[in-house]
Amino acid sequence: MQDHKGHRNNKDQKDPTTHRLVFRPGDDGYKGEVAGFQTGPAQRPAVVFAASSPADVAAAVAYAAAEGLPVGVQATGHGLPGAAEGGVLITTKRMDGVTIDVEARTAHMQAGVRWGGVVEAAAPYRLAPLNGSAPGVGAVSYTLSGGLPLLAREFGYAADHVRSLDVVTADGRLRHVTRESDPDLYWALLGGGHNFGVVTEVVTGLVPVARLYGGALDFDGRAVDPEAVLRAYERWTRTVPVTLTSSFAAVAYPDVPALPPHLRGRYVISVRVVYTGPGTDGERLVAPLRALGPALRDTLREMPYTESHTVHSDPDVPHTYYGDSAVLSGLDVAAAAEVLSRTGPEVSPMCVVQINHLGGTLAAKAPNSVPHREGRFLVRLVAMAGREAAREVLDPAFAVLSPWTVGRALNFVFGADDRTEGLYDAETRLRLAALKARYDPSGMFRRNYTIEPVRDRERA
Structure with missing residues (x-):
């Protein structure tokens, strides 16, 4: 197959050579097909295979092997590795089916399904997946990178619950992989991201969670001392049970009409909480946080699991950003406060800081390649800018944390130009x-x- 540089009106038509839906630069639909949620890195593959089935994926891999081309995979494009030219891109967003096996308590997730769809499918059976905070993120890609769930401290990583994977490997074979059938490949796929093939379906375990106690406490970062809140949060994390997962966040919001009034132009310090125990116990557990001062907003409440995405209220509109992460052996509050000062409201570009409390079941061994399980906290720093402008702010902030950094988390590297240092021990x-x-x-x-x-x- 040869690349065509001219314009072709072939949107949603089958390629005459492969009889599959493909796009090349200049084709109608090409730009939309390569676009991801992260809009900064420019993706310009030579050929895009818009896969609707495992057979489409196998055809794309066979084509790439015959032409000697590199392969990338994209579901939603939330964590693009950086700009890329040429090669083959396989998009899986059309493979968005999910089936619940109630008796086995599993979800069969196709490659492009998003977490919101899995949550909704499992909810009628009072079950929940080990999903992250954003319902628009691709469930399979997130799981292959480890997957840090809302219920992380209680149930561990999403990868720890995978029963089987269907994957097209470099030889063009579609393999059904389990821990028993292919222990090495199973181990590598779960934590190794898209390095070992294109996963077309994952069967994963569900947990018996239908409701939770959770939400956020938002404080005015100009009315309270952010370091004092952070110090109280770190102290509080030493007292909570494994059934409670939480994070601390700091965001300097712009003064724009699109934002809710309580956020416009404010520096917001938040603590987010997810707890599977009784609501009365939840109220008791968060009392020390409420005592820190008056809140801009307090959304802590009992809720059905289908509303769990409201705990973080992650943005759902594609935008430009760059970010990275650091897994820490412990949280030095003075150092973390220095990070807040380097990314706060006086800094440009706008930054988002999130500190996740780890430990609990996350520290347990599992037959997969998810690393850095000894980490006690995870720091994520994101800047609303392109790579170079963002790194001018974020790199010095990460350097402050280097004495406690044991590595980086694959789920939370955004636009790092395929840099892999620290992702694995x-x-x-x-x-x-x-x-x-x-x-x-x-x-x-x-x-x-x-x-x-x-x-x-x-x-x-």
Whole structure:
């Protein structure tokens, strides 16, 4: 197949050579097909395969192998690795089916389904998936990168609950992978992202959660001392049960009409809480936080799990941003306060700071490659800017945390130009590199935070 540079009106038509839906630069629909939620990095693949089935995925991989082209995979585009030119992009957003097996208490999730769809499908059976805070994020991609759920401290990583995966590997085979059938590949897929093939379906366990106590406490960051709130939060996390998962956030909002009145132009310090115990116990547990001062907004309440996305109220409109993360051995409050000062309301571009309390079941061993389980806190820093402008602010802030940093989290690197340093500990990286050499020796899958099949192994 050859690239066509001219304009073709072929939106939603089958490619005459492959009999599958493909796009090339200049085609109607090309720009929309490559667009992701993260709008900063420019994606310009030579060929886009818009997959609707595992057979479409296998055809795309076969084409890439024949042409010697690299392959990237995109569901929703929330965590693009950076700008990319050429190669093959496989988009999976049309593969958005989800089926609930009530007896087995599992969800069969196709490659492009979003977490909101899985939550809604499981809710009638009083079950819940191990989803993240944003319902618009792709469930499968999030899980392959580990998956930090709302219920993380109680149930661990989303990857820890996967029963099986269907994946097209570099040899073009569609494999059904379980821990028993292919222990090495199963281990590598769950934590290794898109490095070992294109996953077309995941079967994952569900948990018996139909309701929760949760929400957010928002404080005016100019009326309270952010460091004092952070210090109280860190102290509070030492007292809470494993059934409570929480995070601290700091956001300097612009004064724009699109925002709710209580956020416009404010520096907001928030604590977000998710607790599966009784609401009366939840009220008792959050009392020390409420005592910190008057809140701009207090949304803590009992709610059905289908409303769990309101705890964080993540933005649902695509926009430009760059971000990274640091898994910490502990939270030094003075250092974290320095990070707040470097990313606060006087700083441009606008930044978002989130500090997640880890531990609990997240620290338990599992037969997958999700690393840094010893981490006690996760810091995420995001700037509403392109890579260069963002790094001028964020890199010095991360440097402040370096004495306590044990690594980075694959779920929370946004636009880092495929930089993989710190994503894995040395032992995990060595094993992943060896398995990459076995399952993808040519490095075909190298557009999503790439593990090198040989070079990384030699460096380890």
